[in-house]
Amino acid sequence: MGQPHSDDEGTVAEAEAEAAEISTPEQPLGQVGKRLDRRSPFFVGMAAAAGVAVTYGLIQLVLGAGQILVLIGLALFLAIGMEPAVSWLARRRFPRWLAVTTVFVIAFAAVGGFLAAAIPVIVEQATALVTKAPQYLRQAQDHNTFLGRLNERFHLQQAVESSLSSGSGLTGGVLGAGKAVFGIVTDTLILIVLTIYFVADLPRIRAAMYRLIPHSRRPRAILIGDNIFAKVGGYVLGNLAVSVIAGALTLVWLLIFGVPYAALLAIAVAVLDLVPVVGSVIGGVLVSLVALTVSLPVALATVGFFIVYRLVEDYLLVPKIIGNVLKVPALVTVVAVLLGGALLGVIGALVAIPVAAAILLLAEEVLYPRLDQG
Structure with missing residues (x-):
């Protein structure tokens, strides 16, 4: 190449002469x-710059796809929660596809039956609430009523009006509500589809995860991983059962004392109770405030009911239904829920306890033994 060569090429000419000497028929090139020195300043600087660039790119990717990643994680969480039921059917000679179909048909039938029974009552009671709103407003402005004195002391009406006026008018409020509803419906459909796929392909996902672990450590990783999956599955089913109990007992209490909007409040308590630690407290405060519209003694009795129920849930229901599966100390539970709620909101608080249980298991089985041997 580049013939003829001349002495003006300097050191390149010397390298070309040496290249002609080292080229042989056996090794023409x-x-x-020698391998380049990876400890040289150039390589160290390039590796550091590449690491920073890759880390920054990953952070931007996570931030950009944060909502989708949350949906994927929640779908995987729900799929692991449904896996015990699917595996139970599979062990009884159900094909995998039939077991998955059976579980989802039962789940959809239960949710559909619940909505068919609850929606008419919710609509009726929500309509009654809207109809009686002016009456409650007049009571709030009347200083001779208990609600009026409460409003005068805590400025409840002013807080509600300021929160309502913080939007951009009626049109903006309607458009914002419509956008929120559309987003919720879309996210729910995506979550359902992802959960179905995750449940159907969970054996292959599980096998692919374990293939990433070296062969010598794979058996122990399988034992630890399956234990974590069992904890998550037991937590999902147990938390759902505890929430149903909370909603049912609340409905019975409200019907006995004639508190309005009993079905609506009971459903709210059941949904809020899914969030550990703080959910039942928020539900109890909400129901107690509504009970004030009946009378002060009924409101105080409702407060007592939720205090007693909270003790029963913490010391009887949760230990019996969930505690034997997770075995997470109370302090770790509170801290995990607070951190999960601060990072991911309601979803973070919901998944915080099983994540904490998994971290504790890994620490006890992997970290502590290594530190004790160190």
Whole structure:
């Protein structure tokens, strides 16, 4: 190439002469040279710059796809929660596809039956609430009523009006509500589809995860991983059962004392109770405030009911239904829920306890033994 060569090429000419000497019929391109020194400042600087660039790119990717990643994680969480039921059917000679179909048909039938029974009552009671709103407003402005004195002391009406006026008018409020509803419906459909796929392909996902672990450590990783999956599954089913009990007992209490909007409040309590630690407290405060519209003694009795129920849930229901599966200390539970709620909101608080249980298991089985041997 570049013939004829001349002495003006300097050191390149010297390298070309040496290249002609090292080229042989057996190795026409010469022998492989020495490996570059990876400790040289150039390579250290390039590796550091590449690491920073890759880390920054990953952070931007996570931030950009944060909502989708949350949906994927929640779908995987729900799929692991449904896996015990699917595996139970599979062990009884159900094909995998039939077991998955059976579980989802039962789940959809239960949710559909619940909505068919609850929606008419919710609509009726929500309509009654809207109808009686002016009456409650007049009571709030009347200083001779208990609600009026409460409003005068805590400025409840002013807080509600300021929150309502913080939007951009009626049109903006309607458009914002419509956008929120559309987003919720879309996210729910995506979550359902992802959960179905995750449940159907969970054996292959599980096998692919374990294939990433070295062969010598794979058996122990399988034992630890399956234990974590069992904890998550037991938590999902147990938390759902506890929430149903909370909603049912609340409905019975409200019907006995004639508190309005009993079905609506009971459903709210059941949904809020899904969030550990703080959910039942928020539900109890909400119901007690509504009970004030009946009378002060009924409101105080409702407060007492939720205090007693909270003790029963913490010391009887949760230990019996969930505690034997997770075995997470109370302090770790509170801290995990607070951190999960601060990072991911309601979803973070919902998944915080099983994540904490998994971290504790890994620490006890992997971290502590290594530290004790160190």
